[in-house]
Amino acid sequence: xxxxxxxxxxxxxxxxxxxxxxxxxxxxxxxxxxxxxxxEHPRTGAGxxxxxxxxxxxxxxxxxxxxxxFVYEIFEEEVSVTLIQSLGHHNDK
Numbered sequence: 001x002x003x004x005x006x007x008x009x010x011x012x013x014x015x016x017x018x019x020x021x022x023x024x025x026x027x028x029x030x031x032x033x034x035x036x037x038x039x040e041h042p043r044t045g046a047g048x049x050x051x052x053x054x055x056x057x058x059x060x061x062x063x064x065x066x067x068x069x070f071v072y073e074i075f076e077e078e079v080s081v082t083l084i085q086s087l088g089h090h091n092d093k
Contacts, residue, residue: 003039005080012083019068019086027064031086034062034070038081042074059084 008016019027030047037045047062047070062070064086071084 003079004042004074005078006035006038007080007082009082009084011085015086019064024065027068030064031070034064035083038072038083042072042081 016031019031033046042060043049043051045062047064049060049062052059052061052071058074058076060072060074062072064070068087070086073082073084074080075082
């Protein structure tokens, strides 16, 4: 199968800047790995990808660390992946 086009939402861009600003090199390395893998095979790879239930569409999550998740949606017809957010999908308190 061909490459997927990876797109970033406004929230995802903001989240990625916050992750970069945090200075956690391991988190940034994981995010880079996820972006590369999302172009080739968005349903498999690092970070234990799992499809999220109770969402319209094909929404997936990968673990960056215990609290931070890389959340994205796969669009097969457009052959694209949209990063929705990257600072968690749980309502942490």
